Amino acid sequence: MPEYAIFYEWAMFAVRWLHVVTAIAWIGSSFYFIALDLGLRKTPSLPPLAHGEEWQVHGGGFYHIQKYLVAPEFLPEHLTWFKWESYATWLSGAMLLVLLYYVGADLFLVDRNVFDVPSWVAILISAGSIVLGWLLYDTLCKSPIGQSTTGLMLVLFAILVAMSWGYTQLFTGRAALLHMGAFTATIMTANVAMIIIPNQKIVVADLKAGRVPDAKYGKIAKQRSLHNNYLTLPVIFFMLSSHYPLAFATQWNWIIASLIFLVGVVIRHYFNTRHARKGNPHWTWLAATVLMLIIAWLSTSPKLPGVDTPSLASATGERFMATEHFAAASLAVQTRCAMCHTAEPVYEGVYEAPKNVILDNDVAIANQAHQIAIQAGWSHAMPPGNVTEMTAAERALLVEWYREGTGS
Structure with a gap:
């Protein structure tokens, strides 16, 4: 649910x-x-069996600390x-x-x-x-x-x-x-x-x-x-x-x-x-x-490693791929999110997929259904500042797709 x-x-x-x-x-x-x-120091005034002491100042007062080994x-x-x-x-x-x-x-x-x-x-x-x-x-x-x-x-x-x-x-x-x-x-x-x-x-x-x-x-x-x-x-x-x-x-x-x-x-x-x-x-x-x-x-040698594109859907992902609205949801995500969330981002200033999250293919999108619904459906965290102008209708679509996948 x-x-x-x-x-x-x-x-x-x-x-x-x-x-x-x-x-x-x-x-x-x-x-x-x-x-x-x-930092403990030995001094002549130490009591019997004491190993060392230290004076400290903090919070407007002085502390006299002694340690017994x-x-x-x-x-x-x-x-x-x-x-x-x-x-x-x-x-x-x-x-x-x-x-x-x-x-x-x-x-x-x-x-x-x-x-x-x-x-x-x-x-x-x-x-x-x-x-x-x-x-x-x-x-x-x-x-x-x-x-x-x-x-x-x-x-x-x-x-x-x-x-x-x-x-x-x-x-x-x-x-x-x-x-x-x-x-x-x-x-x-x-x-x-x-x-x-x-x-x-x-x-x-x-x-x-x-x-x-x-x-x-x-x-x-x-x-x-x-x-x-x-x-x-x-x-x-x-x-x-x-x-x-x-x-x-x-x-x-x-x-x-x-x-x-x-x-x-x-x-x-x-x-x-x-x-x-x-x-x-x-x-x-x-x-x-x-x-x-x-x-x-x-981290970049001998070359910047490409982010592995998932080739297998998880058990949860398979469920989300079988929903009625998956095709539309996938299109929305790839249109609004994939320019950054891909192995070779094309958005200026982004050189790697944020948090290694890939959203440029159906399998990857289905596997990330939960986070997509949270980040771009119920909340407006993604895209950042809504730079790709995701619409309210698209956000509602992502929520509806997630509801179908969870059977609610």
């Missing part, structure tokens, strides 16, 4: 909003505490736990994954020209790969390799490169990069839920029982927290990548995804070094710039 389509769009909007808000809260606290930890001598009455930001970010992200890529699997997840499988198989592969990522990472951290920071990072990078390539062999380019974000974000949240918070609870329980906490729990939690800090920037890139076809819809998208991890690492290295008062490594910005230039070159 059309009402369902509108509700579905607003549900995605609401969940996306929630995801952005909780992500801001999580990333903000992560960046703050890593900066705080690296293992635990203080006594447990304060009130403790603030930083965990819900992470949990809410992951849960809202998982909801978006379901709403967009699982509910719309035959369009956004499965590319029959890449890997022709039923939607339910693609969904199982998607969910299984995300779980597998955490299991591999956690096993590595607990293995002898985990004792070597450099060795662990090299092995993890190799896994990330392999996953980047693997996802592009299974899903659409858009879904492949999004899954790299989900793969990495799941590792980050699982670090909080299954390592950092449980370890902190063990320390709290020891204090309550009058036992001396084991320092290893804090050491492990700190290692995982630092990993999260370095993974944050790549995750943000992958979550934004669906808006940029030059990132996800090129033949080297898996290499682009791999290099983004290096860009994130060098940028975080700069800030972490500054916070630790260990210098000003300007070379990191040069390295990040060079890597981004390589990424830009890869």
Whole structure:
């Protein structure tokens, strides 16, 4: 029903909003505490067992912060736990994954020209790969390799490169990069839920029982927290990548995804070094710039890849092609939209199909029926500024065509 389509769009909007808000809260606290930890100083006035302190000024007042590396001598009455930001970010992200890529699997997840499988198989592969990522990472951290920071990072990078390539062999380019974000974000949240918070609870329980906490729990939690800090920037890139076809819809998208991890690492290295008062490594910005230039070159090398024209209609698309008004709707779309939404746009200033959406043939139009109805039927978002002068009658036609396809 059309009402369902509108509700579905607003549900995605609401969940996306929630995801952005909780992500801001999580990333903000992560960046703050890593900066705080690296900036701690030892002073003669520190109380027993304190590791370091820092004075900060913000909001018209001064803050005096002290850190106990293992635990203080006594447990304060009130403790603030930083965990819900992470949990809410992951849960809202998982909801978006379901709403967009699982509910719309035959369009956004499965590319029959890449890997022709039923939607339910693609969904199982998607969910299984995300779980597998955490299991591999956690096993590595607990293995002898985990004792070597450099060795662990090299092995993890190799896994990330392999996953980047693997996802592009299974899903659409858009879904492949999004899954790299989900793969990495799941590792980050699982670090909080299954390592950092449980370890902190063990320390709290020891204090309550009058036992001396084991320092290893804090050491492990700190290692995982630092990993999260370095993974944050790549995750943000992958979550934004669906808006940029030059990132996800090129033949080297898996290499682009791999290099983004290096860009994130060098940028975080700069800030972490500054916070630790260990210098000003300007070379990191040069390295990040060079890597981004390589990424830009890869996105158009050896030539600007043409956007693949869908050759197979999705199950939903086939239904819309069988409607009475499909021919008229297709003509309206190709007349008003195809000058931009084609492999080689002819509209001045447009060099690639916006968001990799192709609308220059019947199959592609049928596959995009839902978005066409939303963007150009009920709303006037497309064409932008109505530059091609789509008429009210044509918009009504698109809505009627969508109603026929949904059986309402």
